[in-house]
Amino acid sequence: MKRIYLYVALAFVASFAGVSWAARGFPVSVGAWPKVFASGDQGARDDQDKRRENERIMRSLDTIRSEALQAATGFALSPCDSTMKQNFVDALTAYVHAWQIKLDCPRLANMPTVCSQEKLKAAVVTFSTPLDQRLTDAVAQAFDQPGITIADFPESIRFDMLRFGGPALRPGYLPVCEPQLRTSAGRFR
Template identity: 35%
Template sequence: MRFAGIVAVVFVTAFVVVSWVARGMPTGIRNSAAKPAVERTALEGRRVDATFRQGSELSPAPGPPTSPSDNDAKRQKIRLDVLQAANASEVAPCSAAIKAELVAALINYAAAYKQKLDCTSMMFCSEQKLKEAADTFSTPLDKRIREQVVKANELGGISLDDFSMAHRVPVGMMLGQYLQPNPEFCSLSADLQKEVRRRRAQN
C-alpha cells in the first residue's frame, strides 16, 4: 500500500508540473509588476509602434494638415523645437551641447505625448486612447521629426542611454525604435568624417 501511495503522489506531482509547463509556466499577476523597466519599455514601445503603424496603414495619403493637434500652439512649438534640434544634430552630431538640446527637446516631446495619452500606465491604457494619441502625433510634422531623428543618428546621434531613468520609459515608448546611434562616426578623424558625409550625400 505504501508503495502504491508513493506512486500515486509521484504521478499527481508529475501531472501538475507538466500542466504548469504547458500553460507557459504562469507565476501569478504579481510577477508582471516585477519585470525590469527596460523590458516593460520594450513591450509598451512595441504596442505604441503597432498603433502608429495601424493608423498610417488605414489613413489616406497625408494632405494639408487638418488634425486638431495642428491647432495646438503648445504641441506645435514642441514639435518645431524637436525638428530644429534634430537638424542641428545632423550638422554637428558630435557636439555635446547640441546633443543635450536634442535630448531635452525629445523629453518635452514624449511628455506631450504622455499628457495626450492620459494613462497612468501603458499596460492598462485602452486601445481608444492609444489610437487617439497616435493620431494626434501622426501629423506630417511628426513624420518629419521621426525621419530627421533617424538621419541625425546616422552620424553619431543619441540613444536611450542618454536619458535618465525617469525619462527613458516615456521616450522609449514613443521614439525608442528611431534612436539607433552610430557612435563610431565621432571617433573618426575630421577628414574621414568629411568622406563619410560626401558618400552619404551621393546616396
Template identity: 45%
Template sequence: MTLVPTPGFPREHFFMIRFIAFVVMAFVTAFVGVSWVVRGFPMHTPSPQIVAELPALVDKSFGGKDAEEFERKAWVAQHTSQSDKNPKLDALRLDALQAATAYKMSPCDETMKRNLVDALTAYARAYQAKLGCSPSMRMFCGDKKIKETADTFSTPLDQRVKEALFEAFDQKGVVRADFAGDVREEVLQFAGPGLWFDESPVCLPRQQHTGAARG
C-alpha cells in the first residue's frame, strides 16, 4: 500500500504518519513470526488415514476341521493297516481280506467262492452283534450306537477289507441268494457295486470266454 500526501496537508505530518504505519506493520509482522516460532513451526498436513485389515469372512480350509480329519483318516487308511487291536475282530477282518483277495485271483473256483461267502457272513454278523439291533428293529437303533458301530468298522484295516471285497465282487459269480437272509443287508453294505447291480452266478472270466466264443 502506498501513501500519497493530499494537497494542503503538511508534509512533515504525512511523513510522520507513514513512519508510524511502517512501525505498526513491522510490529505486527514480528509478532506473527514470533508466535509461529513459539508454536513449533506448525504446518497444515493431512491427517493420516488408518486402514485396518478386514477380518476374513471365508474359511480357507475348504471345509475346516472336518475336511482335515477326513483327509487324515484317508491317508492313514492308505498307508497303514492299523486296527482297534480287538483280537476277535482282527481275525474276522483278516479272514475276509484273505478270502476276498483269493477270490479276486480265482473267481471261478468253488472253494474260493465258499470261503468268501463264509468269511463275509462272519464279518457281517460281527457288525450286527456290535450294533445290537435286528434288521427288523434297525430303525429304532440310537444314533450313538450306530456311530459307535460305524467307527468300529472304519479302521484302516476295515478299509482294506472293503476295498478287497469290492474288487472280489466285481468278478461276479456270487449272488445275494448265496448269503443267509438275515445278513444280506450288511453283506450288500460291504460287498459294493459288484453285488448291487447285475449280479450273476457266472464268474466274469467265464462270461468273457463265452462272449468271445459266440463272437
C-alpha cells in the first residue's frame, strides 16, 4: 500500500511539473557557451597565409624577372640616369624579396639563421631558370658600372644582395656622372 501512495505522489509531481512547463511555453534553458572569436588553429592560418603569399609571388616571379632584366639592362646602358637607377633598385629589390620569400628561413639581423638544405635547394632550383641566368649576367654588367652601391638598396635585402651582386657590388658612394658634367661644362667655356 505504501507503494501506491509513492506512485500517486510521483505522478502528481510529474504532472505538476509538466503542466507548469507547458504553461511557460515549453522553455529549454541552454547553458552558457564559451565565446569563440576565431575558428581554426592560428599556426595553420599562418601557414596558409604564407602559402598563399608564396603562390602569389611565384605566379608573378616571371614578371619580376623580366622587369629586373629590363631595369638592369637599362641601368648598364645609362648609369647616369637617376630614373634608370631607381628602376633598377626597385626591380632588383622585388627580385631579392621573392628570393627571400621562396627561401623562407628565419632571419636575425636580416640574415638567414637556420636554413635547411631542402629549402635552400628548392630556392636555388626556382631561381635557376634561363631567364634567371640572363638576369644574373645583366646584373653583373650593371654592377660593373660605377654609381650604384649596396647602400642604394633597403637594409632588409642587403645580405641577400651579395648573392646577386657579388664582388662587383661596391660598398660606398662612387659618383659616376660628375666627371662627365665637369668635362662637358669645360667644353662650352
